[in-house]
Amino acid sequence: MxxxxxxxxxLKKADFREKHDPLSIRLxxxxxxxxxxxxxxxxxxxGWSASGKASRIxxxxxxxxxxxxxVFTTEKATENERLRPYLWRFWQRTPAKGRIxxxxxxxxxxxxxxxxxxxxxxxxxxxxxxSFEKTLTDSGTLIIKLFLHVTKKxxxxxxxxxxxxxxxxxxxxxxxxxxxxxxxxxxxxxxEILCESTHETASWTVIEADDRRYADIKVLQxxxxxxxxxxxxxxxxxxxxxxxxxxxxxxxxxxxxCDVDLSRKLGRDEYAERLKSAQNMLALLHxxxxxxxxxxxxxxxxxxxxxxxxxxxxxxxxxxxxxxKVAPYGAPTGTESSYNYLWRFWREIPKAGHLxxxxxxxxxxxxxxxxxxxxxxxxxxxxxxxINDFEKQLVDSGIVLVKFWLHISAEEQLRRxxxxxxxxxxxxxxxxxxxxxxxxxxxxxxxxxxxxxKTSTAHAPWTIxxxxxxxxxxxxxxxxxxxxxxxxxx
Amino acid sequence: MxxxxxxxxxLKKADFREKHDPLSIRLxxxxxxxxxxxxxxxxxxxGWSASGKASRIxxxxxxxxxxxxxVFTTEKATENERLRPYLWRFWQRTPAKGRIxxxxxxxxxxxxxxxxxxxxxxxxxxxxxxSFEKTLTDSGTLIIKLFLHVTKKxxxxxxxxxxxxxxxxxxxxxxxxxxxxxxxxxxxxxxEILCESTHETASWTVIEADDRRYADIKVLQxxxxxxxxxxxxxxxxxxxxxxxxxxxxxxxxxxxxCDVDLSRKLGRDEYAERLKSAQNMLALLHxxxxxxxxxxxxxxxxxxxxxxxxxxxxxxxxxxxxxxKVAPYGAPTGTESSYNYLWRFWREIPKAGHLxxxxxxxxxxxxxxxxxxxxxxxxxxxxxxxINDFEKQLVDSGIVLVKFWLHISAEEQLRRxxxxxxxxxxxxxxxxxxxxxxxxxxxxxxxxxxxxxKTSTAHAPWTIxxxxxxxxxxxxxxxxxxxxxxxxxx
Numbered sequence: 001m002x003x004x005x006x007x008x009x010x011l012k013k014a015d016f017r018e019k020h021d022p023l024s025i026r027l028x029x030x031x032x033x034x035x036x037x038x039x040x041x042x043x044x045x046x047g048w049s050a051s052g053k054a055s056r057i058x059x060x061x062x063x064x065x066x067x068x069x070x071v072f073t074t075e076k077a078t079e080n081e082r083l084r085p086y087l088w089r090f091w092q093r094t095p096a097k098g099r100i101x102x103x104x105x106x107x108x109x110x111x112x113x114x115x116x117x118x119x120x121x122x123x124x125x126x127x128x129x130x131s132f133e134k135t136l137t138d139s140g141t142l143i144i145k146l147f148l149h150v151t152k153k154x155x156x157x158x159x160x161x162x163x164x165x166x167x168x169x170x171x172x173x174x175x176x177x178x179x180x181x182x183x184x185x186x187x188x189x190x191x192e193i194l195c196e197s198t199h200e201t202a203s204w205t206v207i208e209a210d211d212r213r214y215a216d217i218k219v220l221q222x223x224x225x226x227x228x229x230x231x232x233x234x235x236x237x238x239x240x241x242x243x244x245x246x247x248x249x250x251x252x253x254x255x256x257x258c259d260v261d262l263s264r265k266l267g268r269d270e271y272a273e274r275l276k277s278a279q280n281m282l283a284l285l286h287x288x289x290x291x292x293x294x295x296x297x298x299x300x301x302x303x304x305x306x307x308x309x310x311x312x313x314x315x316x317x318x319x320x321x322x323x324x325k326v327a328p329y330g331a332p333t334g335t336e337s338s339y340n341y342l343w344r345f346w347r348e349i350p351k352a353g354h355l356x357x358x359x360x361x362x363x364x365x366x367x368x369x370x371x372x373x374x375x376x377x378x379x380x381x382x383x384x385x386x387i388n389d390f391e392k393q394l395v396d397s398g399i400v401l402v403k404f405w406l407h408i409s410a411e412e413q414l415r416r417x418x419x420x421x422x423x424x425x426x427x428x429x430x431x432x433x434x435x436x437x438x439x440x441x442x443x444x445x446x447x448x449x450x451x452x453x454k455t456s457t458a459h460a461p462w463t464i465x466x467x468x469x470x471x472x473x474x475x476x477x478x479x480x481x482x483x484x485x486x487x488x489x490x
Numbered sequence: 491m492x493x494x495x496x497x498x499x500x501l502k503k504a505d506f507r508e509k510h511d512p513l514s515i516r517l518x519x520x521x522x523x524x525x526x527x528x529x530x531x532x533x534x535x536x537g538w539s540a541s542g543k544a545s546r547i548x549x550x551x552x553x554x555x556x557x558x559x560x561v562f563t564t565e566k567a568t569e570n571e572r573l574r575p576y577l578w579r580f581w582q583r584t585p586a587k588g589r590i591x592x593x594x595x596x597x598x599x600x601x602x603x604x605x606x607x608x609x610x611x612x613x614x615x616x617x618x619x620x621s622f623e624k625t626l627t628d629s630g631t632l633i634i635k636l637f638l639h640v641t642k643k644x645x646x647x648x649x650x651x652x653x654x655x656x657x658x659x660x661x662x663x664x665x666x667x668x669x670x671x672x673x674x675x676x677x678x679x680x681x682e683i684l685c686e687s688t689h690e691t692a693s694w695t696v697i698e699a700d701d702r703r704y705a706d707i708k709v710l711q712x713x714x715x716x717x718x719x720x721x722x723x724x725x726x727x728x729x730x731x732x733x734x735x736x737x738x739x740x741x742x743x744x745x746x747x748c749d750v751d752l753s754r755k756l757g758r759d760e761y762a763e764r765l766k767s768a769q770n771m772l773a774l775l776h777x778x779x780x781x782x783x784x785x786x787x788x789x790x791x792x793x794x795x796x797x798x799x800x801x802x803x804x805x806x807x808x809x810x811x812x813x814x815k816v817a818p819y820g821a822p823t824g825t826e827s828s829y830n831y832l833w834r835f836w837r838e839i840p841k842a843g844h845l846x847x848x849x850x851x852x853x854x855x856x857x858x859x860x861x862x863x864x865x866x867x868x869x870x871x872x873x874x875x876x877i878n879d880f881e882k883q884l885v886d887s888g889i890v891l892v893k894f895w896l897h898i899s900a901e902e903q904l905r906r907x908x909x910x911x912x913x914x915x916x917x918x919x920x921x922x923x924x925x926x927x928x929x930x931x932x933x934x935x936x937x938x939x940x941x942x943x944k945t946s947t948a949h950a951p952w953t954i955x956x957x958x959x960x961x962x963x964x965x966x967x968x969x970x971x972x973x974x975x976x977x978x979x980x
Contacts, residue, residue, distance in 0.1 A: 025915060032918060057811045066802060066849065067818035071811045080568055104812055167777055287657055312556065321547045321561045322594055328557035335825045359556065425515060428522060 001206065002191045007149040008210040016213040023220040024063040030227040031064055031100065037234045038097035038338075040141045043223060044106040047148025048186075049176035050158040051209045053104050056148065059216045060223065061102065069100040074109050083293075083351035085397035086110060086122045087132050091346035094136060096338035107132065111193050113175075123396035126196055131389040137201040138382055139340045142230040144223055145202060147194060148209040152183040255449045260407050262468040271471040278478040279318040285485040286319045286355065293352040294488060295399045298481060299361045302406025303444075304434045305416040307467050311406065311477045312357055324355040329364065341365055341375075341383075342390060350399065362387055366451045371443045384454040391460040401460050402484050404477055405452060406467040410441050492681045495696050497639040501704040513710040514553040520717040521554055521590065527724045528587035528828075530631045533713060534596040537638025538676075539666035540648040541699045543594050546638065549706045550713065551592065559590040564599050573783075573841035575887035576600060576612045577622050581836035584626060586828040597622065601683050603665075613886035616686055621879040627691040628872055629830045632720040634713055635692060637684060638699040642673040745939045750897050752958040761961040768968040769808040775975040776809045776845065783842040784978060785889045788971060789851045792896025793934075794924045795906040797957050801896065801967045802847055814845040819854065831855050831865075831873075832880060840889065852877055856941045861933045874944040881950040891950050892974050894967055895942060896957040900931050 011019075034041060043060075045053040057071060072093050081089045087107060095101040105112075107129055110122045122128055137143055150158075159180060163172045179186055194204045205222045209215040266274075289296060298315070300308045316324055327348040336344045342362055350356040365387070370380040395401055408416075417438070420430040437444070456462045463480050467473035501509075524531060533550075535543040547561060562583050571579045577597060585591040597619055600612045612618055627633055640648075649670060653662045669676055684694045695712045699705040756764075779786060788805070790798045806814055817838040826834045832852055840846040855877070860870040885891055898906075907928070910920040927934070946952045953970050957963035 054810050054812055058807075058809075061811060062803065062807060066799075066806075066816035066847075067820075070815065073812040078568070078570055080570060102811075167774060170781065284657060291660065309556075313552065316556075317548075317552060319548075320544050321551060321592075322544055322563040325560065326556035330557075333825065335823065 001194055001204075002147075002149060002187055005149055005206050005208060007151045007208045008154065009208040009214050010211040011214040011217060013213065016217060019217050020220070023217065023224060026224050027063045027220060027227075028065065030224055030231065031068055033231045034100070034142075034227055035068060035098035037231055038140075039227075039230050039234055040095035040097055040136075040339075041100045041144070041227065041230075042095060042103065042136070042141060043100065043144045043146065044103040044108070045146050045148060046105060046108050046112065047146075047207070047209065048150050048155055048190075049179050050155055050162065050172075051148035051150045052158075052212060052215065053148055055212065056146075056207070056209070056215055056219050057102055057104055060219055063220065064100065068098070069102060070095075071102045071104065074103060074105040074107075080351070083295075083353075084349055085393055085399070087128060087393065088346060088349055090132070091343060094141070094339060094343060096335075098338075108193065108197070111197075112190070114189075123393075128389075128393050128396075129197065130199060131386075131393075133199065133202045135342065135386050135389070136340055138386075139379070140234070141340070142226060143202040144226045145197075145204045146207050146219060146222065147190070147204050148207050148215065150209050152180065154210040155180050155183070255445070256452050256464070257407060257445065257449055260464055260466055262407070262409050262412070262466050264466045264472045265469040266471040266475060268471070271475060274475045275314065275478065278475065278482050279314070281482050282315070282478065282485075283318040283320075285482065285489070286323055288489060289355065289485070290320075290323050290353040292489075295350040295352050295397075296355045296485070297350055297358065297394060297399050297401050298355070299358045299363070299401070299403040300406065301361060301363050301367075301404065302465075302467065303408050303413055304437055305413050305420070305430075306406035306408050307470050307473050308359060308406055310470060311404075311465075311474050312359060314474050315478055315481060316357060319355070323353070324357065325350075326357045326359055328359040329361060341369075342386070349394065352398070362390070363451060363455075366455075367444065367447050368437075370447050371440055384451075387455055388457055388460075391455075391457070395459045400484055400488050402481055403460060403462050404480070405448070405462055405464045406473060407464055408467045410438075412468045413438065491684055491694075492637075492639060492677055492696060495639055495698060497641045497698045498644065498700040499698040499704050500701040501707060503703065506703040506707060509707050510710070513707065513714060516714050517553045517710060517717075518555065520714055520721065521558055523721045524590070524632075524717060525558060525588035527721055528630075529717075529720050529724055530585040530587055530626075530829075531590040531634070531717065531720075532585060532593065532626070532631060533590065533634045533636065534593040534598070535636050535638065536595060536598050536602065537636075537697070537699065538640050538645055539669050540645055540652065540662075541638035541640045542648075542702060542705065543638055545702065546636075546697070546699070546705055546709050547592055547594055550709055553710065554590065558588070559592060560585075561592045561594065564593060564595040564597075570841070573785075573843075574839055575883055575889070577618060577883065578836060578839055580622070581833060584631070584829060584833060586825075588828075598683065598687070601687075602680070604679075613883075618879075618883050618886075619687065620689060621876075621883075623689065623692045625832065625876050625879070626830060628876075629869070630724070631830070632716060633692040634716045635687075635694045636697050636709060636712065637680070637694050638697050638705065640699050642670065644700040645670050645673070745935070746942050746954070747897060747935065747939055750954055750956055752897070752899050752902075752956050754956045754962050755959040756961040756965060758961070761965060764965045765804065765968065768965065768972050769804070771972050772805070772968065772975075773808040773810075775972065775979070776813055778979060779845065779975065780810075780813050780843040782979070784975075785840040785842050785887075786845045786975070787840055787848065787884060787889050787891050788845070789848045789853070789891070789893040790896065791851060791853050791857075791894065792955070792957065793898050793903055794927055795903050795910070795920075796896035796898050797960050797963050798849060798896055800960060801894075801955075801964050802849060804964050805968050805971060806847060809845070813843070814847065815840075816847045816849055818849040819851060831859075832876070839884065842888070852880065853941060853945075856945075857934065857937050858927075860937050861930055874941075877945055878947055878950075881945075881947070885949045890974055890978050892971055893950060893952050894955050894970070895938070895952055896955045896963060898957045900928075902958045903928065 045057055047053055061069060061071065077086075077089065090107045093101060093103075110125050111129070133143055159172055159176055162168045194206075198204050207215050207218050207222070288294075300312060302308050312326060316326065325348070329344070332341070332344065341364075345358070345362050348356050348358070365375065365383040366380050369375045391401060417430060417434065420426045452462050452464070463476075465473050465476050535547055537543055551559060551561065567576075567579065580597045583591060583593075600615050601619070623633055649662055649666055652658045684696075688694050697705050697708050697712070778784070790802060792798050802816060806816065815838070819834070822831070822834065831854075835848070835852045838846050838848070855865065855873040856870050859865045860867075881891060907920060907924065910916045942952050942954070953966075955963050955966050
């Protein structure tokens, strides 16, 4: 791919002038079209050292409305970023609907620099990056990947010129000289990276960058072409969207939930004793987590009135409040809903040594959003894989992940709802929405069942908690958390 | 204040039990009332080493709905935080309406640790902190400041016990032992800090903390009392709010804008030459900013169609896109409007070595929000001082701050509006709102005039740009920016 491309292609000044202005106006129009169609766009610039990434970005953004884009430079991870999974910082920087985010170097840094990266490590670089890009493009983000290609000779000329000027000498690092020296080996390596990371939905475009004018026009042209295609596809998709609608494909299969023994109970005394003992141990383990820089995420899902709140409270009670955070999730806010659905969860991924308790989670996608029709069938079906990939990244980065489904019977839920209605101090806990959701019990049962089947993976299994008896449920939750941490420290 | 307080007060177990549950229930009710009344609450815990801040926070949050609060620990600033003004990170952590943010140590760290702080420095610690708290409380934030007081003997006992346990020994630092050793000198210092930072709207409460039960109850009691008062005051204020309404108090005064010579013009050739020369110089200065870690903020305000966009584009064209950001501001979004109005600007404060261009700014408070009645008269009147204090903090922290008012005549605006209407490629730039604003020209003129008067300070003067001629305006902008940077580097 790279070796066959002539990086030294040139454009005359007159030709440049003739092509530039119409392209610039067209790009402005396309930017406004992307805003109207609510398409988020990512443009990444990778390439050789001194291939002119910053200058090309500088030319590109002259044609854009500054109210709609942002430029990000990717360097070595900061101390704060290094405490989290590699892709965390890029998730923070995904664009909202209609926005353009431009990256001077990107998540490919880990691949391109390889062992030189001196950065947070990716466990499975190719897979994780592919899954990251797929999740974004599937949900409508346009990703334009540009690789700036220069000849060995031109690169060398530029490095000498930069190094010779006292104003710019600081930009040239040892790494850059080595890259020029090893140009022929490097081109093989880049070739491989580009080939392996060219997918149907996010392919690379090589920009011949010896000549600045040629490169500027090709960048503009490429960005325009991709945006135009994205706008057209979005418009076509809108008209097709309403066709599929079979939400009950899983109905009739055997439910894992049928076999749950909801009669499990615990006496007051045994409860008090086991709770206390597990809490004491948990406090020590939490301290160890901090010292050994182990992060943990606990996900609580379950029926309304399933007892999530009480279980969470008892789990965190013994812990140092500086080392954990409870992150509760309801319906996404306006800001949140202009990003990919995983974005707001990435923001709360625990850093090394810390615990995040997710009070409801990304599983909303395959439960409430599915049942209530807040996302399309294509979207929630795709989510099973997306979630499995996402959790794999978390686990691979060292996070201890525990997921609880708090299960109660429909009868027990009714009893608790009524109790809430009739107890003034609990009255605020129950809303009309809870009653409406209850009417869809069977649809939810079906969704939950499919979810438990499809997202119980080797790296992140579900723990189903029999929760008709609150005492049994709380003890099971805390003892499971303790056990998982002990396994990690063994 | 501290020395007269008996830190060793005790509470019997039975008394604790009797008091705790009613307080806990009341706190839950008050939290819900604060959500309804949209009151943001900050609770800060300061105090002696080993006075039990984390444990008291742990007890307090057991009584709160986890969906409504968050705990922050203040330690030495991270690398990212150190590149910005000291209070930047605390502005990031101010609560939205109805939320409770709890701080284990806070912005008082700089005062309490003094030269030990090893942190970003505050130029005027007392003044800046006071102004920070006043800005927040004036806009309705409740700030509860708790100081945990222990006796020398109890502190020593706790340090020995922590240090003696291998699980907790790492928590005890040299600083803590020194504090105990110098207890008598320290108590004088703390006394002074507490006295000087007790204001009418954000006073300190000392918590006697030798006895954990006593301390827990006093914390609960204090938080309840403050919240109750805040809820009542908010309810009362609502009924009073609609009384004042004289928006034109400044009318009739002489306008600085009358004397602006809008006939100033520049020929094409002189324009091209001066623009190019200033841009070249600016590119070098921008490089110097990066190397010398100097941050810069440029504020663009002006009439609709005053030429802000064109001036901004020409200012940033020569700059490395990795070193600047254009931050455009329109009406606040839902999320933004649940914070103090300055919050969204604090987020974009440039870090050392970087430039932020504010395309519209915090001055919206005293222009559009004033004229359109989006804030009360009390609020916009207060804003002049708040803005002056805010800008002083920026300048004191080392930021080069330049503020432009792009001034055009009403006739020129009309000409440009019509041009936009009649040119297809510019059509998107003009909206009905622009026409509506134009009808209020005189009200805006009055607001702008008062703004220029009251916020042209020695540390942050306005530059009025005669902008009927675009060429003159652009050159004046860029040459001013260049001049300000040169002054800094001289």
